[in-house]
Amino acid sequence: MRWLAIVVLLIGSGAASAADIHLYWENHCLECHGHAGAFARDRLTVEGGVLVSDRWGSGLDRFLANHHTTPATLEPIIAMLTAQVESPPLYAEHCSGCHGIAADLVRDSVERRDDVLYGRPSGRPLARFLARHGGLASDEIPVVLESLDRLVDETVRR
Ligand code: HEC
Ligand code: HEC
Numbered sequence: 001m002r003w004l005a006i007v008v009l010l011i012g013s014g015a016a017s018a019a020d021i022h023l024y025w026e027n028h029c030l031e032c033h034g035h036a037g038a039f040a041r042d043r044l045t046v047e048g049g050v051l052v053s054d055r056w057g058s059g060l061d062r063f064l065a066n067h068h069t070t071p072a073t074l075e076p077i078i079a080m081l082t083a084q085v086e087s088p089p090l091y092a093e094h095c096s097g098c099h100g101i102a103a104d105l106v107r108d109s110v111e112r113r114d115d116v117l118y119g120r121p122s123g124r125p126l127a128r129f130l131a132r133h134g135g136l137a138s139d140e141i142p143v144v145l146e147s148l149d150r151l152v153d154e155t156v157r158r
Contacts, residue, residue, distance in 0.1 A: 020156040021076040022103035028068050029077075035101060037092060040084035051082045076154070083150055090144050094134050106151040107158045117148055 018024070025036045033039045044053050044060070056063045065074055091102045099105040109120045117126040126148070130141050 018070075018072040018076050020103075020107075021073065021080050021154045022101075022151070023155070024073050025077070025080070026103075028073075036080065037084045037089060037102070040081040041089060044081055044085050046082055046085045049082075051078055051085065080154055083147075087147050088143065090136065090140050091147060094136055094140075094144075102147065102151055103155050106148055107155050110148055110152060111157070112149065112152045117145060117152070 022036070029036070044051055046052070047058070050058050051060055052058050053060050061074070061078060064078065069077055095105070096102070099109075110126065111118050111120050118124060119126055119129055122129075127141065127145060130136055130144065131138070134144075136144060
């Protein structure tokens with residue numbers, strides 16, 4: 001039965017690192033590339049739904065498969081970078097000065113119940129809270145909420 005234990009262990013560790021893909025970035029990519037959002041928006045683009053770079057074109061996924069990723073983290077990393085390229089840097093402009101990186105804010109201060117986001121620890125609905133917190137224009141609020149909602153899926157709560 002030893003092989004079974006090893007298989008379970010391997011699957012377990014892969015899942016654990018993919019569960020908080022921002023933590024994986026922080027531990028395996030940040031050192032060389034800095035923050036993921038800034039790196040993605042600066043260096044990458046999305047063409048027809050595919051993440052590409054000037055250097056690798058649409059072969060970027062093959063490059064990344066052999067570049068500090070694992071089979072479990074490759075797809076979540078690509079999805080994360082793609083979403084960052086496709087969303088404006090509103091969090092960086094309006095929130096990070098006080099809250100640091102978005103993944104930390106979400107791990108510590110955001111929760112989702114029945115598809116609605118609430119602040120922690122207050123339990124206030126975030127949509128209403130952000131109407132008078134953070135200086136967002138009203139049409140920017142849904143965009144930030146969507147990014148935070150995605151981050152709930154991409155991080156593990158503390
Ligand atoms: C030890 C340093 C180092 C680490 C760690 C590292 N990279 Fe890189 N990465 C590089 C270098 C060097 C290049 C090639 C030169 C460049 O494009 O900056 C590169 C290139 C890239 C590119 C292509 C950029 C382009 O313009 O084509 C992507 C995307 C990328 N890395 C993502 C990642 C991800 C995701 C991780 C973590 C899983 C990671 N890197 C970890 C050093 C690193
Ligand atoms: C000037 C500093 C500052 C800026 C800018 C700022 N925040 Fe805050 N934020 C705070 C402080 C201080 C608290 C804790 C006190 C409170 O709840 O009002 C907080 C609390 C929160 C909470 C937890 C609320 C709860 O219900 O407990 C969330 C979520 C949050 N901020 C999100 C954001 C977002 C998103 C942005 C950008 C649109 C942003 N903040 C911009 C300072 C700031």
